[in-house]
Amino acid sequence: MAEVNRKIRPTPSDEYLGNPHKGCCTFQRFNGDALNPGDGWSEEGPLTFPARVHEGVAPGYLPSTVSYCRWFWRAMEPERGKYDFSMIDGALKTAAERGQTLAVRLMAFGWESQPQLPDWYVKQYPTEEASGVAYRAPIHDSPEYLETWGGFVKEFARRYDGKLESIDISYIGPWGEGAGECSEAQCRRFATLWQHAFKKTPRLGLIAGVQMKAAVESGAGWRCDSFGDLSAVGNEQVSRHVSWNHHFDCYPKAVYECGAADTWRTAPVHLESAWVPLGWQKAGWDLDFVLEQGLKFHATYFMPKSCALPEEWMGKLKAFCRKLGYRFVLRQACFKREVKAGGTLTFESWIENIGVAPIYRRYDFALRFRQGDSTYLITLDDVDITKWLPGDAWINTEVRVPGELRRGWVELSAGLIDRNTKKAAVRFAVKERFSDGFVPLEGFELV
DSSP: OOOOOEEEEOOOSSSSSSSSSSSEEEEEOTTOOOBBBBTTTSSOSSSSOOSSOSSSSSSSOOOOOOEEEEHHHHHHOOOTTBBOHHHHHHHHHHHHHOOEEEEEEEESSOOOTTSSSSSHHHHHSSSEEEETSSOEEEEEOHHHHHHHHHHHHHHHHHHHHSSEEEEOOBBHHHHHHEEEEEEEOHHHHHHHHHHHOOSSSOOOEEESSHHHHHHHHHHOOOEEEETOOOOOOOOSSSGGGGGHHHHHTTHHHHHHHHTTGGGGGOOOEEEEESHHHHHHHTTTOOOOHHHHHHTTTTEEEETTBBBOOGGGGHHHHHHHHHHSSOEEEEEEEESEEEEETSSEEEEEEEEEOOOOSSSSSSEEEEEEETTTEEEEEEETTTOGGGOOOEEEEEEEEEEEETOOOOEEEEEEEEEEOOOOTTEEEEEOBBBBTTTSSSSSEEEEEEE
């Protein structure tokens, strides 16, 4: 007796897919730009956007679909209430042209020789001299700082919420990374401010302390700025092998104490490298351990500062970035070989997320029906791919066959489409794939 069901089992693939919202990020740069020379970088985001130097990925770096940039306050609000966001517009335009989305951090001030608070702020509002270093910090707990820095953030959100990959919740110390005093109550005010301002953009709290705890409790994900740090400096009192470093003495404790162990289920985790991986290699740090920690955190992004990566480590770093975030394999699709004209197609499919996190943006699972020159696209509205956590997802649904189809052979394919363009924007990790990203599922006879 002939099999009445058709089962399609595509072949899994390890290839780089170029999917959005995950993987390696460029820093203050975009796809095609030259890398930073040596192991240095700038904290000042780009103000101009020259033509690309490389057609593809810069030699010595990994492919990227996310550009991460950060800018200082004084460049964007040089006078109170007078804004210059030309660099943001330029960055969004350049990122789109280079096949990337834009992740952002806004910074109130930097370290010593870096850009400081806007002159108008220093003249009008209370500041304090940081101990042992040459910069003046705002009084983080002051209502004036909440009003002015918070007001700037709200204006930025008014213009750009929904257009960004992510936004950092940054307000304490140089670069917003937490080196300063700020009460728990003020941290909660800032976390709430970001929550209300950015309703469409994923928010990321800076790791450790009450700033992380307040951010996580407001529904944010988190990011760390020294991923990979296994420093072993040592001194006369502390031997090298038990020296303080982020991976042993900060990150596991912060994630646990701030209740952030499961935030990856609904909001992303971003890993910025401690210095750059070339420095890790020179210091003899354990790459395997570092990458294991990143996967344990269920991270989505890795940002190694647009510096060349050690050639000997490229294989492991590529494999690491393939696992970051989501990676969907369409394992099986099942439906009837024959379907009645004007009837319904009973469709089942097994999808496995072999990554370490979900996708945090909505894309639609769609079935495409083709017959001759006619094409019909039907989205499965009850399928929410943001719920596809690592592991298995199952689709079991009935789809009304387009009434315009004639009796005879109908080609069927599946894809994850952008809700606006209706094009397959997220690719399944399978070998059998059309050039437009849809996965062929053979088809059925319409009888």
